[in-house]
Amino acid sequence: MSPSPVIEDTLKTIYHLQQEAGPPVGTSDIADRLDKAQATVTSTLDRLEDQELITREPYQGSELTDKGRTVAVEVLRHHRLLETYLADHLDYPWELVHEEADRLEHHISEEFERRLAETLENPRRDPHGDPIPGEDLEPPNQDPMRPLSACEVGDRVVITRVSDRNEDDLAYLADVGITPGTAVRIVDVAPFGMITLDVDDTEQAIPEGVATSIRVTSLNDVDDSVSVDHRGDA
Amino acid sequence: MSPSPVIEDTLKTIYHLQQEAGPPVGTSDIADRLDKAQATVTSTLDRLEDQELITREPYQGSELTDKGRTVAVEVLRHHRLLETYLADHLDYPWELVHEEADRLEHHISEEFERRLAETLENPRRDPHGDPIPGEDLEPPNQDPMRPLSACEVGDRVVITRVSDRNEDDLAYLADVGITPGTAVRIVDVAPFGMITLDVDDTEQAIPEGVATSIRVTSLNDVDDSVSVDHRGDA
DNA sequence: GCCATAATTTAGCCTGTCCTAATTTAATAC
DNA sequence: GTATTAAATTAGGACAGGCTAAATTATGGC
Incomplete structure (x- = not known):
């Protein structure tokens, strides 16, 4: 079974926080980003741990497993391919692509992802300049910025x-x-x-x-x- | 709050059954189409009635209200616009468009719907030949077929x-x-x-x-x- | 009109996702 | 080292959406 939007959003948030400040990431940082109560996030993290998508130390923080990172990077690929597609092929204004991509990223199939990439000729960056992860789902390099x-x-x-x-x-x-x-x-x-x-x-x-x-x-x-x-x- | 996928799917199914055999539609017909247990559908119908999307008579059957029909027709419009788009612009094979559209129809915004219709130049029929409801969300005419x-x-x-x-x-x-x-x-x-x-x-x-x-x-x-x-x- | 059967609902249970309030743990100040 | 405070967890409850099994209602045959 593929992960629910809640699970994917939580993994995505942990991924971003790890990029910014390194693991382990705190529960309330995740809660702030997701705009959820801390207790809600704690129970979500329990489920993530059951599914071996993260490891965690109570009161210390959480860290993605390889499996969890792969899921996060795939969602990120969906998001950035969608943003690129919306802007380039559906004439979406730059500032609206994020919200739409944030919803759709959880619901497109692998087939859709492939056809999106093909139609766009495997773009490397989305309209905001962010790198788009490849099919191999390797986390994109940090740019020297x-x-x-x-x-x-x-x-x-x-x-x-x-x-x-x-x-x-x-x-x-x-x-x-x-x-x-x-x-x-x-x-x-x-x-x-x-x-x-x-x-x-x-x-x-x-x-x-x-x-x-x-x-x-x-x-x-x-x-x-x-x-x-x-x-x-x- | 916009209706959940479960609510939308149930309304869509009632709409189709009404077209085929007229109201009122029976609980088990809905359950068969949705591949859910009858008891599950009964409790969903209770929620639909609370939200004034259907009227119903226990043991007799259900019927869409105007409000419910409008939601169903909007989902149908999403479905058929998506099918057309997938086939015409993303080169999807005919037989795969249905499954993808069935998921995405619940998650696209009004903005997405508008841009889809615009890009496709307001198509009247989808790749299967089914009529696409207009922006006004009037139920499409039954064809003389x-x-x-x-x-x-x-x-x-x-x-x-x-x-x-x-x-x-x-x-x-x-x-x-x-x-x-x-x-x-x-x-x-x-x-x-x-x-x-x-x-x-x-x-x-x-x-x-x-x-x-x-x-x-x-x-x-x-x-x-x-x-x-x-x-x-x- | 009664009975068997089919359709439907009710009862009862589970999981996921959300919340608030209370408690516990960790970190910091002094 | 203890007291304060911030972070996190636990407790307890709600609701949507799923199930099976048991009870109920409607219906068609006779």
Whole structure:
């Protein structure tokens, strides 16, 4: 039996938290992300452990098993293929793809996944610039990126990822031209981390909170993974 | 809150049974179609009644309310749009579209539905020849069709619908050229209802069980709804 | 009209997923 | 080292959706 949406969402969340801070991940961090009560997550984690999708130490935290990671990465592949498809073939606006993909990722078949990948010619990155795991379900490499908030005045960088966050922010960023593949220059870093960028010869100010979820690569170490047209084939 | 897949599937089944035999529909007919125990369906029907999606008389049967019918028709629209899309844009083989659409129909948003319809240019029929309900969610008209099993030797008819049934049968029928829009002639009706057809100058024998789920229109009363290219725009 | 049978509901139980409130454990301050 | 506090678990309850077995109702034959 394939895992339920609740199980898959929990695995996906643990995966992301492990990427950000390393294992073990705490119960309340998971609960916060999923917007569920802690006690609900505790009982879900018990079931995950029964199914050998995670290992855990009570009061310490949880960690994905290989089996659990594979499930998480497959869901991630679904999510990113769907986002790419929605944007490229159904003309979805950038900021709406996340919500739709978040639901559908749990319900598409292997067949659907294959045909999606084929139709898209095995894309390597989704519309936010995030890497799409391959058919082998190896976890994608971490890119050599830093948050925009860590840049200094004068830096010339390429926007590499604009992570999923709320729709309004994404719509605004797309509107002013801040999308993966765009080259920008840091014009100013003001108090409280407010950053001013030169985007296509126009200045745009970005508050620090938003800047932390935008990843960039220095123009010196640009590789194929951050070329402007980042949808290569396999 | 939008209805769960279980609720939607039950409404869809009642809708189909009402079309076939008229209300009220019996509990065990629903249970058979859904492959659930009768007692399970009884408790689901109680919940449907609480939500005013059906009316029912214990031991007599159930009937959709306007509200219930609208939900059923919307799910039907999702199903048929998805089938059309899978076949036309993702290159799904005819016989696989049903299963995938049956899952996804419960999980797509209104936005997805709109973009699907737009991309397909508001198709009126799905790949099986079934009518696709419009945005207004009016139940589609019943076509002036009869089952292939009711034809007589010498009749010239157009295949109008080949209803969803098991994948192997559909694959076989597609293989021998029996798909919506094809004109055929009845060559022979043998004992036990075995029917022989002339399809593109080749004879094909179809057992009665299969022939009952194939609908045809006489070549005399062909209207736009059964033209060979049946995907018109609105 | 009564009886056998088929259809249906009721009773009772289970699991998954959710919650709040109470308790326990771990970590931190001092 | 103890006291406070934060994190996590346990206790207990709700509801949806599933089941089997037992009881009930309707129906068709005669």
